[in-house]
Amino acid sequence: MKRRHFIKNASLTGVGLTVGSSLIACAQENSKNEKTSVVANPKASLPLVIATWNVPNATSKAWETLKKGGSALDAVEKGCMVEEADVNNTSVGKGGLPDRDGRVTLDACIMDKHGNCGSVVYLENIVHAVSVARKVMEDTPHVMLAGKGAEQYAYELGMPKDNLLTESSKKAWEAWKVKSEYKPIINIENHDTIGMLAIDENGDISGACTTSGLAYKMAGRVGDSPIIGSGLFVDNEIGACVATGLGEEVVKTVGSFLVVELMRQGKSPQEACEEAINRIVSKPNSNYKDFQVGYIAVNKQGETGSYSIHNGFSMTKFQNGENTNQTSNHFIKTE
Numbered sequence: 001m002k003r004r005h006f007i008k009n010a011s012l013t014g015v016g017l018t019v020g021s022s023l024i025a026c027a028q029e030n031s032k033n034e035k036t037s038v039v040a041n042p043k044a045s046l047p048l049v050i051a052t053w054n055v056p057n058a059t060s061k062a063w064e065t066l067k068k069g070g071s072a073l074d075a076v077e078k079g080c081m082v083e084e085a086d087v088n089n090t091s092v093g094k095g096g097l098p099d100r101d102g103r104v105t106l107d108a109c110i111m112d113k114h115g116n117c118g119s120v121v122y123l124e125n126i127v128h129a130v131s132v133a134r135k136v137m138e139d140t141p142h143v144m145l146a147g148k149g150a151e152q153y154a155y156e157l158g159m160p161k162d163n164l165l166t167e168s169s170k171k172a173w174e175a176w177k178v179k180s181e182y183k184p185i186i187n188i189e190n191h192d193t194i195g196m197l198a199i200d201e202n203g204d205i206s207g208a209c210t211t212s213g214l215a216y217k218m219a220g221r222v223g224d225s226p227i228i229g230s231g232l233f234v235d236n237e238i239g240a241c242v243a244t245g246l247g248e249e250v251v252k253t254v255g256s257f258l259v260v261e262l263m264r265q266g267k268s269p270q271e272a273c274e275e276a277i278n279r280i281v282s283k284p285n286s287n288y289k290d291f292q293v294g295y296i297a298v299n300k301q302g303e304t305g306s307y308s309i310h311n312g313f314s315m316t317k318f319q320n321g322e323n324t325n326q327t328s329n330h331f332i333k334t335e
Contacts, residue, residue, distance in 0.1 A: 044302025046203060049075060049318040051196040052244040052296055054325045056316055058082040062198055063318040072198040072206035073112045073134075080108070080130040080210045083194045087166050091192040094127045095166040096212025098173050099219050100180070104164035107226040108133045108210035111234040119144040119226040125161045126154040130210045133226070144226065164212075176216050193225045195232065195242030197298050205298070207232050207240045214247070223247025229257035238264045239299035241272070245308070246291040253279045259297050269297035270305030277307050277331050294328060307331070 047066040049059045062079030066072070084093030084106075091097065098104045108129035109119035118137025121144060123129050132154045136145050145153055155161070165173075195209035209232050211225045224230035224247035231247065233256040234240040241259035243250045250256075255276050262272035273295040281288040294308035296315045306315040306328040313328045 045320050046199055046302060047072075047075075047201050047319075048199045048298065048302050048304075049079065049196065050198075050296055050298055050304055050306075051079065051316045052194060052209075052242065052294065052313075053192060054314055054316055055079075055083055055194060056323050056325065057086075058194065058196065059316045059318040060323055062196060063323070066198065066200055070200075072200040072204050073110070075198040075200070076196045076206050076208040077110060077130055077134055079196045079198075080194055080208045081128050084128050084130065084210055087168075089194075090169055090172070091212055091215075092194050092210055093129070093212065094162060094164045095169055096164060097169050097215035098165055099213075099217045099221070101219050102165065102170070102173055103219070104169070104212055106164070106210065106212055107222055108208070109226045109228060109232050110134045110137060110206070110208040111228060111232055111240075112137070112206050113204040113234070113236040115234070115236070117143055117228045117232075117234075119228065120146070120150040121222045121226045122147045122220065123150045123154070125151060125164065126159055127162050127164065128159065130208050132157070132159070133208070133210075143228065173216065181216075193223075193231065193242075193244040193247075195225075195244055195296065197234075197240045197242055197296065199298060199302060203300065205234055205236050205240050205300070207234045207242055209242050209244075224250035224255070227251060229254050231256060233257045233260050235260050235264070237300065239269060239297060241269075241276075241295055241297040243293065243295050244313070245293035249280055249288075249291060249293050252283075255280075255293070255295065259295055263297065263299050268305060269299050269303050270307065273297050273305045273307035274329075274331075277309055281309060281331055289332065296328075 049062040058079040061082045062075040065075040065078045087095035106123045106129040110133045111117040118133040193211040197207045230251045232242045241256040243255045259272045259276045292310045294313035296306040298304045308330045
């Protein structure tokens with residue numbers, strides 16, 4: 001699925017699509033402010049996996065891991081690894097679009113039910129950044145490793161060196177260099193992080209996210225994806241959230257932490273995601289029409305939510321043996 005191309009077309013048209021909610025929720029919310037909220041399911045079936053974008057292979061792998069007795073932590077790692085290894089996915093892992101200098105650099109993080117977390121930033125030559133992040137969490141006294149230090153650690157773990165720049169991504173980079181637009185271009189350079197959240201049969205929550213970051217970014221740029229609290233946050237007593245889109249805007253509001261804290265205050269995952277987007281678009285002088293941000297979230301009861309600024313964002317959900325992609329509601333209804 002070419003999410004980057006899909007969002008480009010969707011946002012440029014500005015055509016609104018609404019998420020399929022219950023008739024009750026639609027009637028209540030539309031009568032107030034035209035928002036649509038997902039109705040809570042207090043008896044949600046576990047296990048449960050959700051992920052940003054249309055990634056059925058990734059959620060299928062995570063579900064398979066859970067059904068075999070794996071933990072939520074195992075599930076999110078295995079699920080993210082599917083996308084990291086997919087060379088047709090130009091926003092994650094091998095095949096990711098490079099920075100301005102033609103170097104593919106990866107960011108990833110992971111967080112478990114105990115609040116432990118690990119992260120890698122600006123990692124080169126290693127396909128499975130999420131696995132390195134897990135090892136940072138489990139086997140080092142640190143939370144984050146960067147650049148050459150992260151790469152060297154991966155080699156010490158026995159991970160092979162791999163050229164992440166595929167021929168396809170190289171050609172795209174060479175075509176971009178003709179004009180070399182300096183600033184990020186809406187839904188062309190906005191990155192499409194794969195974020196995944198899972199609840200296992202014990203009710204324990206974990207999350208992970210992985211990305212090759214903004215296409216044609218400045219060398220050294222790091223977005224929200226490896227930043228705990230911005231790109232990902234898990235609180236096993238409350239719930240979890242993961243973000244995608246223009247990371248600079250997510251960082252400014254510590255978005256994923258915000259969503260979890262809003263759930264702690266009693267908001268549903270859907271309400272919390274909507275409020276987090278509102279925090280971004282309501283900022284003075286916000287140019288939110290020029291970038292995309294999306295959130296997905298789950299609470300301890302297994303209720304889920306997703307919301308974005310622009311049309312085109314979606315969430316893949318695996319529950320009750322069904323692997324479905326759900327179009328998210330969005331802030332901008334018309335352009």
